[in-house]
Amino acid sequence: xxxxxxxxxxxxxxxxxxxxxxxxxxxxxxxxxxxxxxxxxxxxxxxxxxxxxxxxxxxxxxxxxxxxxxxxxxxxxxxxxxxxxxxxxxxxxxxxxxxxxxxxxxxxxxxxx
Numbered sequence: 001x002x003x004x005x006x007x008x009x010x011x012x013x014x015x016x017x018x019x020x021x022x023x024x025x026x027x028x029x030x031x032x033x034x035x036x037x038x039x040x041x042x043x044x045x046x047x048x049x050x051x052x053x054x055x056x057x058x059x060x061x062x063x064x065x066x067x068x069x070x071x072x073x074x075x076x077x078x079x080x081x082x083x084x085x086x087x088x089x090x091x092x093x094x095x096x097x098x099x100x101x102x103x104x105x106x107x108x109x110x111x112x113x
Contacts, residue, residue: 035107038066049083065099068112080111087113 041054044065055066069083084104090113091101104113 035105035112037103037105038064038112040066049079049086064102066112068107069110071110084111087111 037057037059039056039058041056043051043053045052050067050069053066053068055064056062057064067087069080087101087104090098091104094100101113104111106112
């Protein structure tokens with residue numbers, strides 16, 4: 001038997017994390033554009049085509065992961081195209097086990113997403 005609408009409950013969070021003042025202040029400022037929006041931090045992982053770096057999104061005051069192409073791979077136009085295509089395909093997917101892609105930018109001719 002299907003539960004009625006009255007029987008279904010929406011779980012409520014037990015605690016709510018407040019938004020830090022710095023995030024609110026950052027959102028109120030004129031946002032940085034492109035790669036200037038991300039304050040790059042340490043490397044998290046490294047693969048064949050790129051590295052995953054920790055970064056701070058200055059527009060929304062949040063920590064994000066940024067994938068940037070290795071400079072040696074950037075010399076090949078087909079590899080660069082494959083990297084950009086990876087970002088475009090991942091951006092179309094919505095699944096709990098796939099990290100969402102929010103942006104792609106070019107920093108000095110090197111793509112990052």
